[in-house]
Amino acid sequence: TQRDIYNVTILNGTTNQIIGMIRTPFSSSRANGPIGITYDNRNNELYIANAWDDVVEVFPQVYPVTFRETGLPTNEGWNVTLGREEETSRTSSAMAFVPNGTYDFRVGGAHGYQVMPTTGQVVVNGLGVSQPLEFEANYSISVIERGLPTGTRWWVDYDAMMVNSTSKNALLNLTNGSYYLHIQAAGGWVSSPSQIPIVVEGGGFGLIVNFTRSQGSGQGWPGITWLGWTTTLLAAGGAMAVATVHFVGTRRKRR
Structure with missing residues (x-):
């Protein structure tokens, strides 16, 4: 026998509003679908009447x-x-x-x-x-890097999530709230401080991250180079805030 699925619309008896839909299988090669549904509140069962035959199917309570x-x-x-x-x-x-x-x-x-x-x-x-x-x-937070060589991998960590990029842009989709971003690049560079706080409040914005390298600073630490890092926060309405953070990275000496 053919077994198809049809829908029976459930109406609220008081308001005549549709409150649900029941998918009703039936067994008949001639049937055109269910023509009626009855609920028996004594045994909590549904009875579906098929068209063109005398079949009444009993369904478990839903x-x-x-x-x-x-x-x-x-x-x-x-x-x-x-x-x-x-x-x-x-x-x-x-x-x-x-x-x-x-x-x-x-x-x-x-x-x-x-x-x-x-x-x-x-x-x-x-x-x-x-x-x-x-x-x-979700609001789009665009972190844009400047200064890294083309193709250099860098990444942004936040709330146990990570976004990697080898282009100039890393896009974060964040809901409202406060976040700490960890921004690092390949090559063993380590940030200090390691956390950049941002607040998402009803809109997206952009962070411009400028990586620049300076020659040996004469600090007395062999194999260490200082990296200046500047962020520019582009906010709605043209407001701009700039913060400068310094990163320290280590380079292994060639043997």
């Missing part, structure tokens, strides 16, 4: 799993995959109906936003489940 988001602007699209089923939404919630069990979920679809949690599990055991989701906007 419970709503509701994902509720905060942080997205109105009408911003997002999606959640629960088990093998994907639900999409442009409102603050998405709902699926499933029997008892443990289900993996994955959230995505909102470009330019990070979501917590991105993945997880929900356990359905005789009751509906609500899973909160928190979206935060």
Whole structure:
């Protein structure tokens, strides 16, 4: 027998608003899909009537799993995959109906936003489940280097993350908050101080990092060269702040 999947729309009996969708398999080579659905509150079962035949299929009780988001602007699209089923939404919630069990979920679809949690599990055991989701906007922080030889690898560390680059630019996508950036280049250079604090507050900005080399400074430390490092913070509205930090690097002597 042919076994297909059709959708049955669930309406709120008071408001006539659509509150969900149930995917209903049925077994019939002649059927055009389900024509009716009935819920029996005495045994908590659903009965689906197929078209063109006398088959009534009984489904196990299903419970709503509701994902509720905060942080997205109105009408911003997002999606959640629960088990093998994907639900999409442009409102603050998405709902699926499933029997008892443990289900993996994955959230995505909102470009330019990070979501917590991105993945997880929900356990359905005789009751509906609500899973909160928190979206935060990403802002582009552009770190631009000047002075390194073409193709030199350099990197930015922050919050256990790393962005590598061999070009002039390293792009970070950060949410609002305070961060410490560690900026280093290949060749064994070590920064002092090792942390550059930044604050992301509702917008992106650029950091210009100038690497310059000077000849031996006569400090009395063999094999050590001083590297001057200047950052220029380009903020919205044309404001500019400049800070100078010194890096110390060591060079191995050739044997």
